[in-house]
Amino acid sequence: MKRLPLRHSYAAVLGWLLWLLVVPTVALAQGATTITGVVTDAKTREKLPFVSVSVPQAAIGTNTDQDGHYTLQVPAQYTSVVYTYLGYRSVTKTFEAGTPQTINVALATSSAQLGEVVIKGSKPPRYKNKDNPAVALIRQVIANKPQNRPESYDYVEYEKYEKMTFSFSNLSEKFKNRKVFKNYQFLFKKQDSTAAGGVNILPIYIEEKLAKEYYRKNPETRRAVELGNKQVEFDKHFIDNEGLSAYFNRMYQDIDIYANNVSLLGNQLLSPIADNAPTFYQFYISDTLRQHVPQLIELSFFPRNKGDMLFAGKLYVTLDGHYAVQQAHLSVDKRINLNFVKSLDANLEFAENPDRRYHLSKTFLGIDFGVTEKGSGFYGERTVSFQDYRVNQPAPASVYDGPARVALTDSTSRQSAAFLEQNRPDSLSQVEQSIYKNVDTLQTIKSFQRTLKIASFLLSGYTPLGPFDIGPANTFYSFNPVEGFRLRVGGRSTPELSKRFYVETYTAYGFKDEQWKYFLSGTYSLNGQSIYKFPQHLLRASFQRDTRIPGQELEFVQEDNFLLSFKRGVNNKYLYNDVYRLDYVHEFNNHFSYSLGFRKLQQSPAGGLYFRDSSADTPDLIGQLTTSEVSLGLRWAPREAFYQGKTYRSPIINKYPIFTARAARGFKGLLDGEYSYTNLSLNGTKRFYLSQLGHADVAVEGGYVVGQVPFPLLDIHRANQTYSYQLYSYNLMNFLEFASDHYASLFIDQNFNGFFFNKLPVIKHLKLRETASLKLLYGGIREENNPYSHPELYQFLQDASGRPVSFALGRTPYVEASVGIANIFKLFRVDIVKRFTYLNNPNVAEWGLRGRFKVDF
Template sequence: MKNIFHSIYHQLALSTFVLLFSAVSVVAQSTKVKGTVTDTRTKEPLPYVTVVFAGSTQGVSTDAQGKFSISTTGNFTQIKVSFVGYKTALKTVEPGKEQTINIMLTEDTHMLNEVVLKGNKKTKYRNKGNPAVELIRKVIAHKDQNRVESYDYTEYRQYERMNFYLSNLSEKFKNKRIFKNYQFLFQQQDSAAIGGKNLLPIYMEEKLSDNYYRKVPFAKKQVIEANKQVKYDENFVDNQGLSVYFNRMYQDIDIYDNNISILSNQLLSPIADHAPDFYKFFITDTLKDQSPQLIELSFTPRNTNDLLFEGKLYVTMDGNYAVENARLTANKNINLNFVRQLQATLEFEKNPDGKYHLSQSDLKMDFGLNKNKGGGIYGERKVILNNFVVNTPQPKQTYDGPEQVIASNSENKDDQYWKVRRPDTLAIAQASIYKNMDSLQTIPSFKRTMNLVTLFVAGYKNFGPFEMGPVNTFYSFNPVEGFRARLGGRTTTALSKRYYFETYGAYGTKDQRAKYFLSSTYSLNNKSIYSFPQNYVRASFQHDTKIPGQELQFVQEDNFLLSFKRGENDMWLYNNIFRLDYVHEFSSHFSYNVGLKKWDQSPAGALYFKDLVKNRLTNVNLVQTTELSFELRYAPHEKFYQGKLYRIPIIDRYPIFTLRYNQGIKNLLGGDYNYQNITGNITKRFYLSQLGFTDVSAEGSYIFGKLPFPLMDIHHANQTYSLQLQSYNLMNFQEFVSDHYASINIDHNFNGFLFNKLPLIKKLKLREMIDFKGLWGGVRSQNNPANDPSLLRFPINGQGVPTTYTLNNGPYMEGSVGIGNIFKLIRIDLVKRFSYLDHPDAPEWGIRTLVKFDF
């Protein structure tokens, strides 16, 4: 560079230029100040204190430990430190240098005197007459006009990036032999930042999309132009499901909504309609040099254990009362599991009409089993909106179709594409994460670790094109089979994405009979059968035992833990079931299923099928049916994680509708009965803000035709000691049958709303639940064996006492109260049965346990 200047200027001119440049560069150099703000008297750190360069709007807030870090390229010589209840402090800084300045704030006795009564007792915080509450009520009153939805049309470009790291890693962990040649994987940052000093990136995803909104008729559409994601071996991880799960945890934050979804929980917004009932508000600063002028409004929960934020809002004083900036954090006492720190920053830009729209959001969370120390996981989701256009309608076809459309080549964009279109610059460690994760997966020790995790968590041992499992079914026991050994497995996508085979073999030492299962699936859309949307044909045959009336969700029937059951449990079936199914899902989350089922069932154990022939009871050893089925299902916006065994739904507020029709056909493949069965089900979660959430499931069914009790609806009972939310936990197996019924299941989780307010108890972070199940039904006279001798008799036990009944004498009802979040994993319910207590072995009370991972 110097040679160029020598060729143009004389030496004197060059010397003068260098002197001038040096003087300017001192001013232009970055000034960085960091430090800790504490209370002069108590020496305790002060969180959420405002630190700004005096004479500017460039500022930050201290974190939960009172630490701050602020930088500028401007020529500022002071920082101003302010907090409600304290005297504002001014500290001199040296421009162009990095420096550490610790500040001690002194209580403002004049301000404190305003809230001190006689006897030196502080008054309670009150909403009445509080200017901060009056201001927040104005913000609430202007919410509708400040929402993006107030426009008839909007469109914008959206970039979002999600990163996950192993966080707070010790130097000892970092220097383990496994990472000797892979130190480049680690990322270092300020130890005071969220996540700690040492981070190990494990996941990153980027999306670039165009978004369109129309008020009338309502339409909201996202067109994803580009998508880039760290990919793991599909034998270990469902990459698509992982993306869905992370996006569910880190949802968009709309501060104008009454509730903000975080980690599948809903936290009350500080500008919710009833926010003043749950938050305390304080005016902590006025930024007069802003245009428009801003009021800094600090807020904190009235109860620090509740699902509430704390932080600051910057409100415009131009008559719009809009939020120009928001900083949201969570108190360390909040009833959120595993969350060490939470921090969300929202920035809004002004539109030409004076309203504001969200321009950037940044949500950071650090998780750990121990909230104070040890390694954990740190995640961040950053969203940037630009090219914001209002009230410019697009052609009708722009808004038509599904809410989300993914371009066919969205995953094929190269690095140059992202470099040009990415609206911010990636850190070096972030830019290399895709390549680094590919390298990590080639390390033999990493592969061994993933194999062990898959074995213990999912229950499968991978052998490339084939995997063996699940291990929790290798051994179980029951009264009919005695000790039951089982071994099975299935193919993986390493063999084929289109063809999929599954099998197992089992043997009971008591009945000395072999059981087996075989299935073959063919994907019709050139995707794995696990990929959404599914489109496949499956044929299967099963020769095995079954408990009538047992219906399990997300667990195998011969899971070892389910071997432990209460009461008599010796009425079983031997089944031969051939199935042929065609499943077709659509991107709109509508699906249908067409099936053929040939079912031969024989009684086993203490169960007998008997009919009355010539006034004599005769054993019937086989009941044969052949039925066609058709099922419609609509689950709008459904998200799920595809595990090794089940597709596990990520529950949201949207309802799920299911309608099934079954047609039994006599003389088709040996079927003995003609009948029709129609069943409808609606399931939905209702979020009730600070009162928690309620899961409701309503179902109804009607069977047309004459048929024996094994073909009626045998209601789902549970004789294990586990709590099953979709079964009747104090009903005995095969206790009730119906040819028509209606049911409702209600499970409400208060999310700690009550326990959070009890001294001492609130420290345990427990959560309270209530549950109710009601079942109305009956058997029409034509299907009651008491009226028709040709029908199979209802079963009786060894003492000749009936064990199967109808619901003609009223509904079956049970309810429970539970305590959840015990050790962050366990829910224990005390269950009471309210009706049909005169039945043999009918328990009135019971204790049931559920192990469930929740945030």
């Protein structure tokens, strides 16, 4: 079964959102006034950081940055802004609504401070950590982190309520009154003009969850039991509601300020109380809340470098000896290297435990997305509240057993919605209550259904036809040297046909070789749930007759993908394959799985590929190679999470490793099998998060073939002759160039997330990101499998001039490396690739330029 990878699910969901953005973006926010300016000291002319700029009547506001700059979107009905700063007199400025304005303000010190004259230079003193009371305080917070984290208790349990809404934002009156929205006016009746920085928003999605969560320190166990779940549901034929929910929840993760790095939008931002925070942040004591019990210190913080992946905001720290964070307000600078993010605000509140330590009681995360700064976009916010918090009161031992998350089943989903209605800790606002009804009404409008159908087809490649999906569209047309122009049509059944039995099929025709190719598979779910849902337990039988490039085991994309039709150099070595398969897959809740399989494979050379031995004076051409093998596969992916869709499942990349092992045994004489052999392989992958240096994806792989076999049954290493950059292929290796009966490989792909570019003048505004990769391959062929020593084995390939074009690796490894620039126009990655070894092989390119489509935040 082919699974959609994380990058494809990101691109699919993000693409759907961006597609919907195309129309709104053309309308500017005429319903709000954009105010910008600089706040300075009236005497010294120094720029003042952290000044509060607000519209009290609308309950909105912002703070000046480290250079005294600010930007605020003010709703059309308001015409005044208030500027307040500790130790300075408040100032109110009025303006004309509807027109962007620049208002610079000079604040005078309050009368309480006029008794003291302080003479300062024109420039503020250089910031230093040494002898800085704010840094001394934050070091106390860091030192006390272990005792203030929930993990400091032996047992913790609580109820967790999550509410997430998603909305169109920054919609102008002109946009709303267009003829195309004539039937949608009911959606615009209720809007919140004070949210998302004071712009108009139109809620279109809401999701609520209620769960009971448990933590045990020894042995460490985390478990969540879902109690209630309710969300807006779009037409399941066009939008995958489960996948949409998973994607939104991935974007809006829990914020753990006590962790060194905070995961956000697939990136990691250094926490302001990380162990090395004073190296990257500037801290200031901006206020003392003496009336609060216990007394609190307000700490303001900013990144030292404004383009780094860091927060800005305020911390409120207790002075009772625990140095715990009682509140936190986080935001990011607009210059940070995050895509499509116009603004981000997060608020964390902590409640006091009986032992005077604090636990997280409520969090808020709001993110405003848009292609342009002033255009329309999307605004999402997630609120999480914690109640019935209990510490060091162990639950029965049985509670900690079982899967990490106990999800609601289809049979209990309706009851869970009713339970959530009755036990919701926070009531919904009038706007939020209307979302469920409005979306149901929206889907009855035919024009909206047509829009969804077109968008779904363009982005997923599939279009529904009753209980079947037809596609994928990118394989309808392709070409290659053997088949010439190739047309293909296919599809798959959906759970609407059956939740136990699934069918997938396609047929294709090559106009050059004038041959039909086809595929048919039937899968039976042994646990009664969709075969795309975790955990899988299924039995599948399939037959495929098609072409293939030897060594190209593309797991996530089809070889007849149109974009892969464009290849460099000589690429006419193909196989006609007849593949009969029977597979059994069983996954367990602990993310261990095994698979048993049987495969009969008939390989026939085509194009420039040939099978020939040299055992006779006149070498014979061999028309077909037949093998019959059984296999055992093992996989362990601890704490793996998925984007769980209706007809796909793709893993979410996290910090935990994934290990796979496979053993295949070929039997001579079984169903015409010609060789006996054993093929063993091991693989391990892991993403290493490196904080400010981004992340590195690392893969280690090895294999060993036992027995004497011809070269098509050896491990033919994954080469790439397309112009796309492939992460786990050798991008300057030619097809069929190297084969091994034993090998070990290392892949490293480092993404720096703009760490260096963000510090370069001019370039930092482009928000480019640096990449680097290294690929090493050690391998070889034992003497028993050397065709030059054993004439009865198939010869290595030669070109028309008699030069060998297939080789065994020697003592020198194959080495390839690249450096690249990613996030070009927020869509592309381009790498310059260099090959370091085996440069004397025929038709070798030492340098290459490769590109890759990649959408990230």
